[in-house]
Amino acid sequence: MNEITSNKLVIECKDVSKAFFNREGDHPVVDNLSFSVYENEFVVLFGPGQCGKTTILNLITGLETVTTGRVTVNGEIVDGPSPKRGLVYQTTNLFMWYNVMKNVEFGPSVQGVPKKERRKRAQHYIDLVGLTGFEKTYPVKLSGGMQQRVGIARAYCNEPEIICMDEPFGHLDAQTRYLMEKEIERISGAEKRTVIFVTNNAEEAIYLADRIILLRNCPTSVKKEYCIDLPRPRDYTSAEFLALREEITNAMDKVI
Amino acid sequence: MNTYLKRKIKLKIISLISLCVFILLWYLATAILELVPSYSLPSPVKILNTFIEKLTIKSPEGATLPQHIWASAKVAAYGFLLGAVFGLPLGILMGWNTKVDKIIRPVFDFLKPIPPIALIPVMIVFFGIGTKSKAVVVFFSTIIPCIVNAYSGIKQTSQIHLWVSQTFGASRLQQLFTVALPSSLPMIFAGLRVAVGSSWMALVAAELLGATRGIGYMISTARNLLRSDIIIVGLLTLGVIGIFITLIFDLLEKLIVRGGK
């Protein structure tokens, strides 16, 4: 039934809670969250806006630390950022003063990979995301969708154990968004990786996911999990797709 | 949160300590250890005394500190106001109306690269070393940045905002006053700040070169008399006045410019 090729546990969040402190007091954002992600799974975290999805990603990548509970990746407890856990941002965060090639090869470059090898590696990923020919272009000259592709190539090029994507298509127009969804589908088909993808768009979630984890409103925890076993590439208008979409949208908490 | 506030307070205390340490070292080097001759770098105590002295005593250059400040301030204010009154409308007009722009542009491009300081001797030849020549120099220093910034401010008015006002039936003039001017206020203010900076500098230079009153004159004469204490009093006065002017501008900007970009 599942598309999972192996049962190896890669990411585990166990009873994770996270609260932010400021002058007004405690703000719990994550409350007793537990879920697991297996090797090469494409898992989508789906939930109402502002519910804490980005915080969960930050906990997994190590940009934030848990208040209670434990996050492990491949058995290792997460306690800080590491090149083993890659992140694709909504706002791309490209290095504007580097051209596409230099952006994509940044990870290997700072880790000391020799030039020839890292160029080859970067070129592979630039080709993968469909940006062949743009190696010497500066990000300011690229469209939003193309910039996001660079961000994806850069994350992949570092060859991390897991890749997190934080609503990467949130700032794109509708058409580009559909295009990018298809591209991600293609890319993760060609390069198998464990991916956690965050979105608040139901269509996007169902189109891309092996499994959807539905989250509650803030303070968030897992409300329900859905295994999506529709054949790929999926059809946005098929009866099963639409039924799933209705089911998940109804199950979702209303935004406050 | 608690640690955040604690850190801010700790840093403020360090700033205070650093200032005190600086003055202390200064005092040590000059009054106690006498590492440098006192005509070169007087001790902070001497400077404080001189400051108090200069508040009321006219010697050695012929005027008290308040008189010097007043003399400089008068000239500065006069030249600055004239420069702004002429420069801002001119810049606005040039930005708004391309015909005016084309006519005035060559004159402007001709005068702009001339540093006002270079004009001081010309002004002295024309008007002598009195206040008039300095006021003209300040006028030039002010008018150039005012024109430049008013022009830029108008030019970068959002086309969309103008179109919106047009659909409401606004005439060209109304568009200028309701859309273009308010949105260029931040740039105009930036221009005024630059103008203050450069005109103040030009004024001090002018006073160094030929004057009978003013802070620049005070510093220059003090140099001739090897009275470094007066020089430093003068420099610190300039510093304090500068901070004061910046504060006033900040206040004005908060009051007048609402929601600038």
Place this chain on the structure above:
Amino acid sequence: MNMKKRITEGIKNLCLSLVGFAVILLLWAFIVQYTDAGLLIPSPLGVAQRLIYVITHPIGKSYTLPMHLVISLRRVMTGYCLSIVAGVLLGVSMGRLEMIQAIFRPIFEIIRPIPGVAWIPMAIVWFGIGETAKVFIIFMGGFVNIVVNTFAGAQRVDEDLMNCARMLGANERQVFFRIVIPFCVPYIFSGLQVGLSTCWMAVLAAEMVAAKEGVGWIITAGQDIADMTQIFVGIIAIAVTGLALAAILRLAEQILCRWRVRGK
């Protein structure tokens, strides 16, 4: 097509500028001939003649005009470069390290509003009327502006960008040199431009007060012997050089900040 349009635009603007320039010259000549004020001002022709003369013949007992320019430029460049090094260092460290900011900022804020030219008498007392005094004054002129702008840039470095680099595996040193510094470069250039013009004015003032050579001296010397033509020649030399320096800096900025240009 785009290039052609731009070239014709450029030529049109150039013609307009030349026409405007010619109008000014005519106005100038008119004032000299027919007004009272004109008795004091030299005619454009007179100034042009003297300008050409001074390029090859020494002014009074000193050097030729190009020599004076070289002397002034050398002073400016020395002071300017020193102020860049010191200014960027202080600006970046104050912007990135809170401790450094806490220690140095109060003293800096007191020095900041003091105009560079005001340091001239102090510099003369400390260093005499030699080269050191002038370089010091030029340094003070540029230093303040460069620090202010660099500091603004260093403070604003996007934390997200730095985290992104860290997540890709960069250590702190790499984050500093490959993220923080490139980010600050446009801000540093703003500081450099303002600094250049203040340094240029500072050198003029310094030369007008206490020097025996340099373009600033040309003007004061002209004033001493009531030679308006010489003063005008000096002013023109100063204006043109100032323009050239600014243009060179802008070119450098365009090259180093290519990545900011919107090509579309």
